[in-house]
Amino acid sequence: MKPEKESHRLLIEHLPDAFACHRLVLDDQGNPADYIFLQVNSAFEQMTGLKRENIIDRKVTEVIPSIEKDQFDWIGNYGRVALSSDPIRFESYSEPLGRWYDVSAYSDKQGFFTVLFRDISDNKKTEQDLRESESKLRSVLNSSIAAIWSVSWPDLAVLYLSPAAEQLYGHSVQEFINNPELWRKVVHPEDQSLNEEVLDVLSKEGRAERECRILRPEGETVWICDRSRLIYDDVHNMPVRIEGITFDITSRKLAEKKLAETESRFQRMLEVIPDMVSVQDPDMNIVYSNWKGFAAVPPEKRVLDTKCYKTYRDYDQICPDCQAVGVLKSKEAFQAEVELSKGYWIDLRVIPLPDSSGEIEFFVEWVRDISVLKVMEEELKSVNVELEQKVKERTAQLVAINRELDAFSYSVSHDLRGPLNRIEGFSRALLEDYSDQLDRQGRDYLQRIGNSSQHMAELIEDLLKLSRVSRLEINREPVELSVLVNVCLKELQAKEPQRKLESVVTSGLVVEGDTALLRIAVDNLVGNAWKFSRKEEKTHIEFGITEQAGRRIFYICDNGSGFDMNNSGKLFTAFQRLHSEQDFPGTGIGLSIVSRIITRHGGEIWAEGAPGSGACFYFTLP
Numbered sequence: 140m141k142p143e144k145e146s147h148r149l150l151i152e153h154l155p156d157a158f159a160c161h162r163l164v165l166d167d168q169g170n171p172a173d174y175i176f177l178q179v180n181s182a183f184e185q186m187t188g189l190k191r192e193n194i195i196d197r198k199v200t201e202v203i204p205s206i207e208k209d210q211f212d213w214i215g216n217y218g219r220v221a222l223s224s225d226p227i228r229f230e231s232y233s234e235p236l237g238r239w240y241d242v243s244a245y246s247d248k249q250g251f252f253t254v255l256f257r258d259i260s261d262n263k264k265t266e267q268d269l270r271e272s273e274s275k276l277r278s279v280l281n282s283s284i285a286a287i288w289s290v291s292w293p294d295l296a297v298l299y300l301s302p303a304a305e306q307l308y309g310h311s312v313q314e315f316i317n318n319p320e321l322w323r324k325v326v327h328p329e330d331q332s333l334n335e336e337v338l339d340v341l342s343k344e345g346r347a348e349r350e351c352r353i354l355r356p357e358g359e360t361v362w363i364c365d366r367s368r369l370i371y372d373d374v375h376n377m378p379v380r381i382e383g384i385t386f387d388i389t390s391r392k393l394a395e396k397k398l399a400e401t402e403s404r405f406q407r408m409l410e411v412i413p414d415m416v417s418v419q420d421p422d423m424n425i426v427y428s429n430w431k432g433f434a435a436v437p438p439e440k441r442v443l444d445t446k447c448y449k450t451y452r453d454y455d456q457i458c459p460d461c462q463a464v465g466v467l468k469s470k471e472a473f474q475a476e477v478e479l480s481k482g483y484w485i486d487l488r489v490i491p492l493p494d495s496s497g498e499i500e501f502f503v504e505w506v507r508d509i510s511v512l513k514v515m516e517e518e519l520k521s522v523n524v525e526l527e528q529k530v531k532e533r534t535a536q537l538v539a540i541n542r543e544l545d546a547f548s549y550s551v552s553h554d555l556r557g558p559l560n561r562i563e564g565f566s567r568a569l570l571e572d573y574s575d576q577l578d579r580q581g582r583d584y585l586q587r588i589g590n591s592s593q594h595m596a597e598l599i600e601d602l603l604k605l606s607r608v609s610r611l612e613i614n615r616e617p618v619e620l621s622v623l624v625n626v627c628l629k630e631l632q633a634k635e636p637q638r639k640l641e642s643v644v645t646s647g648l649v650v651e652g653d654t655a656l657l658r659i660a661v662d663n664l665v666g667n668a669w670k671f672s673r674k675e676e677k678t679h680i681e682f683g684i685t686e687q688a689g690r691r692i693f694y695i696c697d698n699g700s701g702f703d704m705n706n707s708g709k710l711f712t713a714f715q716r717l718h719s720e721q722d723f724p725g726t727g728i729g730l731s732i733v734s735r736i737i738t739r740h741g742g743e744i745w746a747e748g749a750p751g752s753g754a755c756f757y758f759t760l761p
Contacts, residue, residue: 157183159254163221164198171218173198174252186258187236205235220244221252230259239263286385292369292378295322307363307387309355327352327360337365341381345369350388362392415506418492421467421499423447423457447504462489467499476509484513562588613653613739620693621648623661624682631669638678645683648693650760652740660736663729664695664756671754672699679753696755701748710746733758 151158158180164173176194184190194202199214206213211231220227226245233240242256286304290297297315305311308325315321323334330351340347346368352360367383410429418427423446430441433451440450448454448461457464462473466489473489486507494500566588574582624644632640650657665680672678679698684691702710711734737744741761748754 151178152180154180154182154255156255156257157186159183161199161217161221161252161254163218163250163252165218171214171221173200173214174217174221175199176202177251186238186240186256203235209234217244217252217254221246221250224249232263286363286387287383288385289380289382290322291380295319295381298380304385307361307385308353309357325353325355327354337367341367341369342378361387362389364388413508415504417447417451417504418501419447419463419504420501423463425450426501462487463502463504466491466502470497470499476513482510482513484509613656615651616654617649618652618654618657619647619649620657620661621646621682623658624665624695627662627665628669628680631666638673639676641677641679643679643681643683648682648684652760656736656739660733660758663733667729667756668695668697668699668754670699671701672697675699690759692757692759694755694757696753698753701750701752701754702746703750704748711744 158178159176160178161174162177163171164175166172175196175198176191177196179189179191179194189202199206211233213233216227216229219225224246226243228241228243230239230241232238238258239260239262240256241259242254244252244254246252286307287299287301288297288304289299296319297312300312300315310321310325318324323331326334333349333351337347337349346366348364348366350362350364352362355361364386365383366385367381369378370380370382371377372379410431412429413431414429415433416427416429417425417433419425425443425445425447428441428443430436433441436451442450448456448458452458462475466473470491470493472491473487475487476484477487478484486509488503488505490503490505491499492501492503566585569577570582570585577585621644628640628642628644632638665682668680669678672680675698681696682694684693686692711730734744737758737760742759744756744758746754746756
């Protein structure tokens with residue numbers, strides 16, 4: 140081999156780029172159809188993975204069968220170079236080889252072409268990674284709730300403004316670009332001095348932080364916190380821009396203001412209360428004291444960050460009776476009433492204040508003078524003793540009165556009933572045996588004596604009932620009022636079957652109460668409704684329930700004679716009648732008995748009505 144050809148071969152062999160020489164293959168129409176490998180170098184083998192002994196003098200479609208399916212038309216592009224001698228350069232991805240290449244192709248003889256290329260797959264991957272990283276960063280910046288921004292140094296021209304920043308400031312990027320002074324103008328007039336201060340700190344320290352107010356275009360004032368730093372170039376180490384992040388701290392500022400107001404109110408409250416309130420740390424240093432409560436402490440000793448035992452009691456060490464020591468160990472609050480001297484009592488409370496980790500950060504000593512309360516307590520005890528004695532005495536008196544009432548009831552039941560029965564019996568005997576010997580007036584007198592005796596007996600019976608319902612013990616159990624009402628109506632209907640009755644009774648109404656007493660109450664209420672509606676062509680009686688303000692209210696209504704609401708206060712008073720005895724006989728005690736029974740069960744009773752329009756009695760039972 141000639142020396143110049145050998146040197147040429149060696150030069151090609153040691154090229155860092157891949158080298159390949161080819162001969163073009165045309166089809167019958169003279170179009171590029173394939174090409175044959177004539178020469179390759181070592182770099183070609185390394186970049187493609189194809190060995191020269193496997194490809195020299197072979198067609199590319201034989202070496203890489205899938206090349207014709209590649210998106211890039213390798214044969215066509217190379218064929219145009221071989222036929223036109225016009226060089227080309229391009230970057231393309233080879234699907235068969237799975238690599239990116241920077242390719243240059245030229246031809247110095249028609250039908251032949253040479254290719255120089257380098258593998259740029261790693262560069263392409265780096266570029267792709269960089270684009271993805273930039274995309275992610277941009278996405279993070281755009282979605283951040285904090286305002287992120289960048290301005291040039293020192294002219295403060297806007298380089299970047301995140302969407303959150305535009306929303307916070309109320310101005311677009313373009314507005315800041317058009318008006319570089321807008322950065323300064325958005326700051327509240329009272330905080331303008333902070334602009335130069337923060338720039339001065341940045342130039343000296345490279346970092347700065349500030350809290351200030353800004354004014355949005357609509358006039359709203361917003362508190363912000365700026366954190367910024369200077370960015371330097373890599374060549375001259377000179378500042379080129381400022382990068383920063385801004386937070387809306389309006390809510391925090393409002394909370395701080397409210398907290399300060401609350402603390403101020405609490406401070407004023409502690410200053411006026413007479414109690415002694417002191418806050419100490421675990422080393423017994425006074426952190427806070429409402430000095431007004433410690434009137435015995437001289438003004439010159441009212442100093443914070445001094446030992447509590449020295450300031451309050453002039454001790455040189457922790458007080459021997461100090462309860463705070465135990466509280467610091469147990470972390471439990473302490474409270475006790477302590478007599479410091481004869482008649483001088485205090486209510487002492489020691490309350491631990493732990494930090495977030497549970498360790499005691501401070502503790503509160505709250506001392507209240509309860510000497511007067513102790514005196515009052517002793518006096519109250521004495522009054523209670525006297526009261527208990529009086530209760531015993533009154534109880535004994537009530538027991539005696541009840542015995543007398545029982546004796547009276549027995550006397551009424553036996554001593555008064557006997558004569559009345561005899562009067563009523565002899566009157567009836569005279570009418571039966573000597574009626575023909577008496578004139579009409581005499582018979583009328585005897586009839587009146589008998590009726591009066593019977594009325595007196597009924598009155599005595601009702602008085603006894605009223606007395607009994609006031610003294611009987613209530614035995615509570617479930618009572619179905621609906622059943623009691625139905626039973627009473629059936630009994631009344633049986634006594635007067637000729638009367639027409641229309642009744643409406645809500646079923647299943649159950650209460651807790653005394654069955655016997657509630658039977659008496661129901662009999663009286665239903666009996667009243669029956670009695671006072673006797674003049675109606677058809678008697679209508681209704682029993683049901685309604686609800687008001689969460690209370691169950693029972694009612695018994697009729698279509699009888701009714702009453703004047705101006706006299707409703709007399710309804711439940713014994714012997715008070717709203718109708719004449721000739722029209723509606725009775726003793727005038729029945730509703731008093733009902734009222735006493737309902738009241739003893741803890742309920743209420745009232746009535747509504749109108750003359751000629753019936754009456755409705757309402758009652759509650761707990």
